[in-house]
Amino acid sequence: MSENQYPKYFQPEIECASREELTKLQSERLSAMVKRCYENVPFYTQKLDELGIKPEDITSIDDLSKLPFTYKQDLRDNYPYGLFAVPNEELVRIHASSGTTGKQTVVGYTRYDLDGWASGAARAIVAAGGHVGDKIHVSYGYGLFTGGLGLHDGATKLGATAIPVSSGNTARQIQILQDFDSDFLCCTPSYAMFIGETVRDMGIDPKTLTVRGGIFGAEAWSEEYRQKIQELLDIKAYDIYGLSEIAGPGVSYECEEQTGMHVCEDLYYPEIIDPDTGESLPDGTYGELVFTCIGKEALPLIRYRTRDICMLTREKCSCGRTLVKMGKPHGRSDDMLIIRGVNVFPSQVEHVILTLGLEPNYLIEVDRINNLDVMTVKIEMTPEMFSDTVRDIEALEKRISGTMQSVLGVSAKIRLVEPKTLARSEGKAVRVKDLRKI
Amino acid sequence: MFIKQLSIFAENRKGCVAELAEVLANAGIEIRALYVADTSDFGIVRIIADKPEEAAKVLKEQGHTVSLTDVIAANLSDAPGGFARVVRTLSDHDIDVEYMYAFITRVSGNACVILRIKEAQQALDVFAKSGIAVLTSSAVYNM
CATH class of the missing domain: 3.30.2130.10 (VC0802-like)
Known part of the structure; x- marks a missing residue:
């Protein structure tokens, strides 16, 4: 079959459903979910009782705003299994978040949950142009982290061929890409960039690789970063979103338009709220993303606060999907730095670096010197940036710091470092080192 | 009538110049003259060597940023x-x-x-x- 004879959607009955059909499905699922939570999760029984809400009060998706929020701290307080709504016999998988900023959070899945998650990942692969017969090279880590198994199960669900390479050993990754004729590469965007750089440094023409597309997620990345990966690997790069508390990758995914990610709203209902007041915000407004797991059994979280800042749009998409789209998250509000009172997202720093045509290998260091926050951005020197005169290099540093100042609204010291001295990540990249002792 | 000078980026960190010098030594490169321009954060090491092209090649292979001027x-x-x-x-x-x-x-x-x-x-x-x-x-x- 030629490429365009393969199905364009994995589940057209959901992905292209009318708004009426979706709302009906969502309303039914929400009211059933709230009932199950109330009956099986003491945490929710207590919360709903406190608010005087009875499960029967929730009959439509419009009733969502009556329900309380769930926070990451609630998962920690009920560690490990306290919020599960099913008996152990029904659990078929457990994953956990990395827990880099506190106690890890544990997520259980029933067979039904895994099937929903795999469907989301399969929708993502098809939306990126994948189909039966494609080889899906998965370089996300396999383990408690949801990345590896998420895309793996998605490929399997679709009936494509999963190649479970997992992360690490970049030379071997490239060998496998070459020898196994992989069609899609799945990993974090920073690892895709590193693989692309390594391909270039090894003198391999990316056009000789069979890879057509990449599905990259688990990190905030900018549009310029995408362009760079697309050039380095000669592929189309698609964003995919997920978080372990809801499901892994495949909660939302990009289509050929590459202008936002369609949310699997039949399974995970999204809202945007004002993070300070908790009020719902209209489409097209930036705010905190909140999910209600209407299509999950084991851990059906109600209005889970993701801390991700983004917006939703319901404009008609040229791909034909009707599912609501979310924009690229600016970054997790947990990743946001407050420098001398100014909010700074690492993605904004990356944006500046890339618009100036520099390589996106950087590290943001924040320290407090004489009670003043000082932000230093370390950027690796490249042959293109280098000059034999101090004056030229200092002029370049000034140009970078001037642009940073105007974009971020706060000054940053630029420190050029030798090439390949900033650590490359095979999973989630470390972009920020906060040395402040507050 | 031009001489090819090696210009090498050196971060202001311990051992940086020693590493450069060892790369050249191991490749059997002889240094005729050397001058380091420095700022508080970085330096540029300028070297006149007997085999500048070869010296630039080995330095690049070792991951240094180098140009010939x-x-x-x-x-x-x-x-x-x-x-x-x-x-x-x-x-x-x-x-x-x-x-x-x-x-x-x-x-x-x-x-x-x-x-x-x-x-x-x-x-x-x-x-x-x-x-x-x-x-x-x-x-x-x-x-």
Whole structure:
């Protein structure tokens, strides 16, 4: 079959459903979910009782705003299994978040949950142009982290061929890409960039690789970063979103338009709220993303606060999907730095670096010197940036710091470092080192 | 008439220059002259070596940022006024020098000044007219 004879959607009955059909499905699922939570999760029984809400009060998706929020701290307080709504016999998988900023959070899945998650990942692969017969090279880590198994199960669900390479050993990754004729590469965007750089440094023409597309997620990345990966690997790069508390990758995914990610709203209902007041915000407004797991059994979280800042749009998409789209998250509000009172997202720093045509290998260091926050951005020197005169290099540093100042609204010291001295990540990249002792 | 100078980016960190020097030593590169321009955060190491292309290649292979820069080696007499004459000549012709460094050569009574000049061809013309000798690259590399 030629490429365009393969199905364009994995589940057209959901992905292209009318708004009426979706709302009906969502309303039914929400009211059933709230009932199950109330009956099986003491945490929710207590919360709903406190608010005087009875499960029967929730009959439509419009009733969502009556329900309380769930926070990451609630998962920690009920560690490990306290919020599960099913008996152990029904659990078929457990994953956990990395827990880099506190106690890890544990997520259980029933067979039904895994099937929903795999469907989301399969929708993502098809939306990126994948189909039966494609080889899906998965370089996300396999383990408690949801990345590896998420895309793996998605490929399997679709009936494509999963190649479970997992992360690490970049030379071997490239060998496998070459020898196994992989069609899609799945990993974090920073690892895709590193693989692309390594391909270039090894003198391999990316056009000789069979890879057509990449599905990259688990990190905030900018549009310029995408362009760079697309050039380095000669592929189309698609964003995919997920978080372990809801499901892994495949909660939302990009289509050929590459202008936002369609949310699997039949399974995970999204809202945007004002993070300070908790009020719902209209489409097209930036705010905190909140999910209600209407299509999950084991851990059906109600209005889970993701801390991700983004917006939703319901404009008609040229791909034909009707599912609501979310924009690229600016970054997790947990990743946001407050420098001398100014909010700074690492993605904004990356944006500046890339618009100036520099390589996106950087590290943001924040320290407090004489009670003043000082932000230093370390950027690796490249042959293109280098000059034999101090004056030229200092002029370049000034140009970078001037642009940073105007974009971020706060000054940053630029420190050029030798090439390949900033650590490359095979999973989630470390972009920020906060040395402040507050 | 240009000499290829190695220009290498060096972060201000312990052992950085030692690493560069060892890479050159292991490749059997001989250093004729060396000059480090430094700021508080980084330096640029400038080296005149016997085999500049080969030196640049091994440094690149070891991950260093290096470029080859065309410089002029003016020959001058190692006596009071020898250096002054070179820089006065340039100044009188409004030719700016980006940077320079000098050393005494093995030929008795001679010295050499390495000049990095953006209007390099103009400088060569002025030197020719003023009778200031310029060393060829092979003369410098095999010094």
